[in-house]
Amino acid sequence: MQRKLVMLFMAVILAFVVLIGRITWINASKGSSYTKVVLDQQSYNSRVIAYKRGDIVDRNGTKMATSERVYNVILDVAVLTDNGEKDDYIEPTKEVLEECFGIKGSVVDDLIEERPKSQYEILETGIDYETAQKFNAIDEDDENYPNVRGVWLEEDYTRTYPYGSLASDVIGFTYSGNAGAIGIESAYNDVLNGTDGREYGYFNTDSSLERTVKPAKNGDTVVSTIDVTLQSIVEKCILEFNQEHAGDGELGSKNTAVMIMNPNTGEILAEASYPNFNLNSPRDLSAIYTDEEWDKMSEEDQVNAMNDLWRNFCVSDAYEPGSTAKPFTIAAGLESGKLKGDETYYCGGSKNVLGTDISCAHRDGHGTETVQDALAYSCNVALMDMALTLGADDFTRYQHIFGFGEYTGIDLPGEAETAGLLYSADNMTDIDLATNSFGQNFNVTMTQLMSAFCSLVNGGYYYEPHVVKQIQDEDGNVIETKNPVLLRKTVSTETSQTIRQYLKATMDYGTGKSAQVEGYEIGAKTGTAEKLPRGNGKYLLSYIACAPASNPEVVIYVIVDEPNTEAQADSSLVLGLSKAIMEEAFPYLGITTIEESESTIQTEGEDIGDTEYTDYDENYEETYDNPDGSYIDEDYDPDLDDWATGETTE
Numbered sequence: 001m002q003r004k005l006v007m008l009f010m011a012v013i014l015a016f017v018v019l020i021g022r023i024t025w026i027n028a029s030k031g032s033s034y035t036k037v038v039l040d041q042q043s044y045n046s047r048v049i050a051y052k053r054g055d056i057v058d059r060n061g062t063k064m065a066t067s068e069r070v071y072n073v074i075l076d077v078a079v080l081t082d083n084g085e086k087d088d089y090i091e092p093t094k095e096v097l098e099e100c101f102g103i104k105g106s107v108v109d110d111l112i113e114e115r116p117k118s119q120y121e122i123l124e125t126g127i128d129y130e131t132a133q134k135f136n137a138i139d140e141d142d143e144n145y146p147n148v149r150g151v152w153l154e155e156d157y158t159r160t161y162p163y164g165s166l167a168s169d170v171i172g173f174t175y176s177g178n179a180g181a182i183g184i185e186s187a188y189n190d191v192l193n194g195t196d197g198r199e200y201g202y203f204n205t206d207s208s209l210e211r212t213v214k215p216a217k218n219g220d221t222v223v224s225t226i227d228v229t230l231q232s233i234v235e236k237c238i239l240e241f242n243q244e245h246a247g248d249g250e251l252g253s254k255n256t257a258v259m260i261m262n263p264n265t266g267e268i269l270a271e272a273s274y275p276n277f278n279l280n281s282p283r284d285l286s287a288i289y290t291d292e293e294w295d296k297m298s299e300e301d302q303v304n305a306m307n308d309l310w311r312n313f314c315v316s317d318a319y320e321p322g323s324t325a326k327p328f329t330i331a332a333g334l335e336s337g338k339l340k341g342d343e344t345y346y347c348g349g350s351k352n353v354l355g356t357d358i359s360c361a362h363r364d365g366h367g368t369e370t371v372q373d374a375l376a377y378s379c380n381v382a383l384m385d386m387a388l389t390l391g392a393d394d395f396t397r398y399q400h401i402f403g404f405g406e407y408t409g410i411d412l413p414g415e416a417e418t419a420g421l422l423y424s425a426d427n428m429t430d431i432d433l434a435t436n437s438f439g440q441n442f443n444v445t446m447t448q449l450m451s452a453f454c455s456l457v458n459g460g461y462y463y464e465p466h467v468v469k470q471i472q473d474e475d476g477n478v479i480e481t482k483n484p485v486l487l488r489k490t491v492s493t494e495t496s497q498t499i500r501q502y503l504k505a506t507m508d509y510g511t512g513k514s515a516q517v518e519g520y521e522i523g524a525k526t527g528t529a530e531k532l533p534r535g536n537g538k539y540l541l542s543y544i545a546c547a548p549a550s551n552p553e554v555v556i557y558v559i560v561d562e563p564n565t566e567a568q569a570d571s572s573l574v575l576g577l578s579k580a581i582m583e584e585a586f587p588y589l590g591i592t593t594i595e596e597s598e599s600t601i602q603t604e605g606e607d608i609g610d611t612e613y614t615d616y617d618e619n620y621e622e623t624y625d626n627p628d629g630s631y632i633d634e635d636y637d638p639d640l641d642d643w644a645t646g647e648t649t650e
Helices: 002-041 090-101 105-114 129-140 183-187 228-245 291-296 299-310 322-336 371-376 380-390 392-401 430-437 446-457 493-508 572-589 594-598 640-645
Strands: 043-049 063-075 121-127 151-160 173-175 179-181 197-203 208-214 221-224 253-261 268-274 344-347 350-353 356-359 367-370 461-463 468-472 478-481 485-489 523-530 539-547 554-563
Touching (some): 063 129, 090 105, 090 121, 105 121, 121 151, 173 183, 228 253, 228 268, 228 572, 253 572, 322 371, 322 380, 322 392, 322 430, 322 446, 322 493, 322 539, 344 371, 350 430, 356 380, 356 430, 446 461, 446 539, 446 554, 493 539
Antiparallel strands (some): 043 197, 063 121, 461 485, 539 554
């Protein structure tokens, strides 16, 4: 008996040894294939963890563009149907989906029929936090909702713009997810975008097994140079002007645009144009077109209308500057030595150049006048005389020194190409030289003329214009600071001082005096440019000013393009708008008043210890061999049609 028990025990031990050996052999030789079978019976799952696109904030940290957390409703059809084995969960889940999200049961039925093994179906996007919380409460209530399954919420983000249309041209918008279109959204797209994370794991019908999470890296914050309060002042005044002059189914103007810049840094404090658009719904043109007008337009016309609206006039549109170009003609004459500043000129109302009579705006003539008076009264005849004395070689050379025909390097996409819109010394006739002297027959952009004018009044320092001040990480740590970039010296300190004196005369007794703001010393120049074709009654009005005139802290540039009035050449229109803006902007900015300046010793310029110097020395000479200048994005090739027809993120 004892011997039989021993033999039985040995047999059991042997069987275990054989079994272990067999298992070991199977695991070694065929383990991977069996593992695959097991895993196939479970479900491997990986899902994206969306990153948060960085904010765009104003210079004071106010959010102008941000990404808000939303939720997408995801359906796991295989789990809902228990891989098709039973339908205990279908109807209860459909009821909850309709109750919480308004998703019809027929949508779920179609997915069950068409893709029964699918584990990732997006039923709804952009669900807000309150709605998500309502569903989560139901999902966790196993007592009242035991058979709700296969539904989960995926975190996502949607781009929003708290101020709607404010600074729309500067900020831009996103489309097709996180692709920036125009403005900072486009120029700094790579900075604003982050990297998606991912969650990995094996899931069965009951619960998840082990999960591995690679967190998302959020985008960085872009701190702009824009001041929201100042921008709001500018846009309010622009809107009031256009509302006042709207009528007969027409807007108050074809374009109205304003730029405000710190002349000592190149920082753009405000930049606006009208008509603008709501960044949260960039395709909504109801403010411009009635439903009937829009419906009558072809799809091509609708796309063109949106593209026109999204163009940044201040950067992308070129025009004849008119008399705002006159200070540059005088500065070139003084700087070259061809003018001394003590010359006098006689204006009889017109000047004959090569057999062609070219009129002054004052057809009766200004009589005898000084250089200062010629600028203050905006005399075309005197300016033509100065330009002819200067000569084509020096005139065109200084046009390029002032940056006309060159890219400014502004950190916004879509800067206009204007190199072909200027004469060269070789092809400039005396008539061309004469008309160019007072801002006709050549083209500039607002950004070009603004940057050049800043150099004219700040002592001769040409700073690269820019709309971004800093880059910060999501925790607010400064990654990069955009220091002022000094590109070149345009004129001497002496010439700059003289020009500021002449500009002040324009406001004291010249063409700009009606825009004078009490308590402030302002230097300015007005402009009235007749648009092509000549004689069509269409004009572009402009006003550019610095304050205080003796030591500028700010420069403002205002354009009214084709005002909706019977007589468009009425400079009072742009002067009135400019005055309205300055009356609010100057006190807000804390611009030095006349009273304050009288009690303070003024110094020239500003501390530029943090200035980044590029291409600068005291003996600066520019050959302009590179017509592309220093444009920030020379490969920029926007597909405006794609923006107009693609999906925007709202």
